[in-house]
Amino acid sequence: MGKHNEPTKAYKDIEFLNSPDARTIRLLAEYLEPLRRLRRNKVQDTIVFFGSARLKSREDALHDKQDVLDAIHRSTRPQTPKSLLDQLQKAEQMVETSRYYEDAVELARLLSEWSLTLNKHRFVICSGGGPGIMEAANRGAHAAGAKSIGLNISLPFEQFSNPYIPPELNFEFHYFFMRKFWFVYPAKALVVFPGGFGTMDELMEVLTLVQTEKLRKKVFIVLYGGDFWNKIIDFEELARQHVISRSDLQLFKTCNTPREAFNYLKKKLTDRYLEK
Numbered sequence: 001m002g003k004h005n006e007p008t009k010a011y012k013d014i015e016f017l018n019s020p021d022a023r024t025i026r027l028l029a030e031y032l033e034p035l036r037r038l039r040r041n042k043v044q045d046t047i048v049f050f051g052s053a054r055l056k057s058r059e060d061a062l063h064d065k066q067d068v069l070d071a072i073h074r075s076t077r078p079q080t081p082k083s084l085l086d087q088l089q090k091a092e093q094m095v096e097t098s099r100y101y102e103d104a105v106e107l108a109r110l111l112s113e114w115s116l117t118l119n120k121h122r123f124v125i126c127s128g129g130g131p132g133i134m135e136a137a138n139r140g141a142h143a144a145g146a147k148s149i150g151l152n153i154s155l156p157f158e159q160f161s162n163p164y165i166p167p168e169l170n171f172e173f174h175y176f177f178m179r180k181f182w183f184v185y186p187a188k189a190l191v192v193f194p195g196g197f198g199t200m201d202e203l204m205e206v207l208t209l210v211q212t213e214k215l216r217k218k219v220f221i222v223l224y225g226g227d228f229w230n231k232i233i234d235f236e237e238l239a240r241q242h243v244i245s246r247s248d249l250q251l252f253k254t255c256n257t258p259r260e261a262f263n264y265l266k267k268k269l270t271d272r273y274l275e276k
Helices: 020-040 058-074 082-118 133-143 176-184 197-211 226-232 235-240 246-251 258-274
Strands: 046-050 124-127 149-153 170-173 187-192 220-224 253-255
Touching: 020 170, 020 176, 046 082, 046 133, 046 197, 058 082, 082 124, 082 133, 082 220, 082 258, 124 133, 149 176, 170 176, 176 197, 187 197, 187 258, 197 220, 197 246, 220 258, 226 253, 235 246, 253 258
Parallel strands: 046 124, 046 187, 124 149, 149 170, 187 220, 220 253
Antiparallel strands: none
C-alpha cells in the first residue's frame, strides 16, 4: 500500500485560518502577538500621536507647490486653467498646514529625549505607523535616537509603513478595533493633531472612555492646534447645549506649540507616574 497522506493540523491549515470560522483565532492573534512583542521590547507605556495621514512635511509641501507653479508656467493657454489654479490653492494650503507635521516631529523629539533620560522603556512614542502626522511622530523619536512604535493597518489607500519605525515595533493590523485597543491599552498620554474621519473617530472614542471612566488609569489628552480644533468642534457649544457636562471640558488640554505641549505632558506624567 502507498504511503497515507498526512492530515493537516488545524493550526497549520491556512484555508481554515483565513475563513470566517477562524475569525476569533485571528482576533486573539492580533491581541497576543503585539502583547508578546511589546513585552520582549520591554515597552512599559506609550504616548500616542494621532493626526492626518495627508499632511506633509514643509519640504514636500513646498516641492509640490513648485511642481504646480512649473506646470502653470509651461501652460500655453491665455488664461491659467482652473484645474491648475485649484491645484495651486491646495498646494498653498498644504504648505500652510505643514507646520503641524514639523511641530509633531519636534514634540516627539522633545518627549523622546526626555524619555531616554528616565528609562528607554517609558513613554515610548506610538503612532498609526503610516504617513503624515504618524510619520512625523516616528521621525521625531528617530531623531532623538529613541525607538518608537507603529500600529499600521491594511487599507486600500494612504496607509503604508513609514521608514522611521524599527522592524521589531512595526505592526500590521487587520481589525480596526484591535488596533485601537493597542493605541489605548499602554497609553499614558495622547496628542491629537489635525485630522479627518479617522482622527475624529480615535479622539471621540478615547474621550468617551475617559468620560465614562472605562479607563482606570489617568490618560492625559492634548488637542494640538487650537486654530484648527476650535473651528472643527465647538466643545463650548456642546456644554451650553447640555449634551456634555462643563466638567468634560477638563478632559483635554489645547496646546499650540511643541514646547507648550511638552511642558504640560512632562509635568503631568511626572506628577502622576514618576513621583511616587
